[in-house]
Amino acid sequence: MNIKEELLKYLQSSNEVRSFLSIAKGLNIKPNKNKELTKVLQECQQNFLIFKNEKDEYFAPVFKEEIEGNISISNNGKFAFVDYNINEELNTKNSVFIIKNNFNGAIHNDLVVVKIFEDITRNKEQRLFGVVSKIKQRMTNQLIGFVKQKGIYVDFEPIDKKFKFNKYKIVGMKQQANLNDLVTVKIEEITKSFILVSIEKVITNDADTKLFIKAYLEGVNVPKIFPDSLESEVSLIPQNIDNENKENREDFTNDLIVTIDGDDTKDFDDAINVVKLDNGNYLLSVHIADVSYYVREGSKINEEALKRGTSIYLADKVIPMLPEALSNGICSLNPNEKRFVLSCIMEIDNSGKTVKTVIKQGIIDSKYRLTYKQVNDFYDTQVIKNEWFSSNPNLNSKEFGVDNLSKMLNEAKELSLILHKFKVNEGYIDFEIQEPKILFNEDGSVKDITFYPRGFSEELIEDFMVRANEEVAKYLSGHHFPAMYRVHEKPDEERLLSFRNVLSTLGVKVVLPIGQITPLIYSGIIEKIKEQRNDEFIKMLFLRTMQKAVYSGDNLGHFGLASQCYCHFTSPIRRYPDLVIHRILRELVLNKDISKKEELTNLVFSVSKANSASEQGAVEIERKVNDLLFSEYYKNKIGTVLKGQIVSVVKFGFFVEFENKTNALVHKSVLQDDTLEPNDTMTQLKGKNDTYTIGSYIDVVVAAVDLVDGKVDCVPQKFYQDFLNQKINRRAVEDKHFRKN
Known part of the structure; x- marks a missing residue:
């Protein structure tokens, strides 16, 4: 048996990593044969038979399989993942982890062949790792970045972080560039030491935030347009509701229903109506766009919505989850247009308890498109201004005119105050966080940064939507139907301890119990802190002690809302989990098709994790784009x-x-x-x-x-x-x- 065979047998039979000296001793290699052993070790490494860790210790992993995919390198360049076994319909995939030493010349997004190994010397959870064995196709031939000074050399620095850790060498210029110019470069060659690039074009010597945002969005693979494969389905989307399904729906078109949204909102997926009943209770109707009627399971539109998971709301535009024909068209509850809805009708008593809940599919005809500013102004003045609705025929009608609209809005305010008090008594945590708002000039540049003023109408809509979400979740849970719950576990104890240190430094005297903390105790602490210091940053630090809210097929409660049972039902135009809830309601509650229960249960558990990730990704993208716009503002x-x-x-x-x-x-x-x-x-x-x-x-x-x-x-x-x-x-x-x- 030669040294190579003995080496492999020795390492494969061991469950431990071995140093060079340990191997030499174990194989009885004499010192004069060390060079030969070194050569064999290098040869085995090149052929992926053995590997060396960061401590220069050797091990022989077990080969599992070979896969192919695009390599996604981390922002710091220290590791990467390659996804495989991708099932777009179920939004599932496997991923293999690859450390930098095993990239073997691959750069971000290259199509690569990866050998997957099991390292039996490690813990079970960390055993699988990948090694790039072949680069099948270079997927990137052009980059955008800056001409930079690095010591005494001129260098290229790409905008996209995933390419930043590579070393570059400028080998040519088609157009003369100066230090700090933003340029486009062509990748000429990738060597072991450098990526050789030539400057193709000077984009600007005056930094343009729009270009940086575009480069960032492309770097994180934000979808820009809907794929052509959706066109055939989108072309069939009607502009008006069909008559075929009307008879199975409750007719709410004679009710005074309104939408209340921001000034710039274009997709209206929720509408409300409030009536004070003769018995002193309130009838709250929350009507939600019936997106599931148009976006069916198995359709290409549904596949794309599942992949996106959520709409992304940037400061100056929206990257929608659904095509515009749906989001701004037939599913948008526009004023004076008949629309299909799923409705949650709740009777609520004077204490804020829900007496009765009914879920129906219906037809509405929203009478007014109200804005938060308008409703806040009305609550301040008790005056509805005609110029708000100059072309709205309902303004002068007997049933839907100014008097009845004023009455409905005031009764809605009464109910909102009752609901809010009820939630506060349960332990609802109201952080009242103020967020920056970016104002733009006509050319798209940043004009100013202020912050969102939050008025009563915003709180009113939140109170109504929270109650509808709770009631739908309770209904599904009570009937033992599957649901994609919105769960929010109790605060992290380590973060609470850190926050307690901050309060101590600030001289804020409050008892912050660690352990079995409840929403009611937690909300009480917030009020005590506010009495002493109401700094915005303290609210933010307290908010960070909380866990992230996620989606789950298991009901774990929602700590922040003090809800034992909660889901997202009210925004199916912009959130896929709401669309899932609508499907469950349609099949199991309205159609009473219990045969679909197992299928829907599997759907909930298969997409919950992916939807949580989609949401978190969208939040990170929105924050990053805001940061880029903030930097533009402060440049001036x-x-x-x-x-x-x-x-x-x-x-x-x-x-x-x-x-x-x-x-x-x-x-x-x-x-x-x-x-x-x-x-x-x-x-x-x-x-x-x-x-x-x-x-x-x-x-x-x-x-x-x-x-x-x-x-x-x-x-x-x-x-x-x-x-x-x-x-x-x-x-x-x-x-x-x-x-x-």
């Missing part, structure tokens, strides 16, 4: 003095929040104190000269923005002149090197 504020509140302390500095609820970093390097270190509770940055404490205010100057990553950097006003002097000196050195190159 460089040199401006602003008052900021320290809201977070980190190892490398601290973050400040401005009046418009946006944040910026003050890096430790600009604070002129080498002794600065965070304390154990991460509530202070302390040094020999200064102490920076969370919650305190500081005057800072906007010093720099990163338009690619959407980051804003500030310098304390007292250090700004020194910062400028250092910056001028550094730029002179860089320009000198650039001219040389």
Whole structure:
């Protein structure tokens, strides 16, 4: 038996990793044969027979299978995944994990062949890993990025983070570029050491946020348009409701039904009507667009909706889950147009308890498209302005005119106050978080940043939608039907301890129990904190102690809403889980087809995790795009003095929040104190000269923005002149090197 055979047998029979010396000893290799052993080890590695870990220890994994797919590399370039066994209909897939050492020349999105191995020396959960054995096709031949100075060399820096960890070398220019120009490059060759690129085109020497947003959205594979394969189905979508299904529906067209939404809303998926009954109770009707009637299981539109999972709401546009013919057309509850709906009709008593719930399929004809601003204005003045509805024929009608609309809105307010009080008594947690709102100029550039004013009408719609979601969830649970629950588990104890440290630093005196905490106890703590300090950042820190809400086939309750049973029913135009709930209601409740129960149960459990991931991905995309737009705004504020509140302390500095609820970093390097270190509770940055404490205010100057990553950097006003002097000196050195190159 030769050394190679002995080596493989030795490692394959071992459940442990082995060092070079351990292998030499185990195989009785004499020192004069070490070179031969080294050569055999290298040969076996090249043929994927053995592997070496980060500690230079060897092991022989078990080969499992070979798969093919596109490699998705992480933003830091340290690992990647390749998806395989993809089932788009069920939205399921397998993924194999690949470390950087096993990329073997692959770059992001390449079509690769991957060998999957099982490492028997590791824990069971971590055993499978992948190795790129072949690059079948390079999928990227062009990149967008900047011409940058790296030391004494001119370099290319791509916008897309997934390509940033590669090393680049500019080998040609079709168009002359200067330092910091945004350029398009062509990938000429990929070597072991560098990606060789040539500059094809200078896009701009003046950074354009729209281009960065476009590059970012492409990098995270946000769908831009609906695939051509949907066209045949979209073309069949009617513009008006059909007569065939009318007889099976309740006729609500003679009710005073309205929608209440934001000024810019185009897709109206919920409408309401409130009537005060003779017995003193309230009849709340929540009518939701009957999307499941038009988007059927097995259709291509449904497949695409499942893949997207949710609409993505960017500051200046929407990337919809459904084609416009549905979202803004036949499914949108536009005023004075008949629409099919699924309705949750609830009788609610004066204490806020639901006496009776009925779920029906119906037809409505919304009488008014109201905005939050209009309804808030009405509640302030008790006046409905004719100019709001100058072309609406209902305004002067007896049944739906001003008097009846005013009466309905006031009764809706009465009911909302009752529902809100009921939820607060149960432990509903009202954080009242203010969020930044971006205002645009006509050319699409950022004009200003303010924050959303939240009025009573916004709370009213939230109260009504929460109650409808609760009642639908209770109905399905009570009948032992499957449901895709919206679950929210109790707060994380470690985060609660961290938050308690923040409160202590701020001098806020409140008992924060750790352990068996309930929504009622939790909401009470919030009120006690507000009595002492009502800072916005404290609310945000408290919110971060909470777990993320997710979708599940199991009912685990919703801590934040103090709901024992909760689902999403009210937004099927923009959320796939709501569409699933509608399907369950249609098949099991309305059609009474119990034979579908098992199929729907499987659907719920198969898509819950994917929908949770889709939602979280959408949130991250919305935040990132906002950050890019914030950086555009602050680009024009460089040199401006602003008052900021320290809201977070980190190892490398601290973050400040401005009046418009946006944040910026003050890096430790600009604070002129080498002794600065965070304390154990991460509530202070302390040094020999200064102490920076969370919650305190500081005057800072906007010093720099990163338009690619959407980051804003500030310098304390007292250090700004020194910062400028250092910056001028550094730029002179860089320009000198650039001219040389």
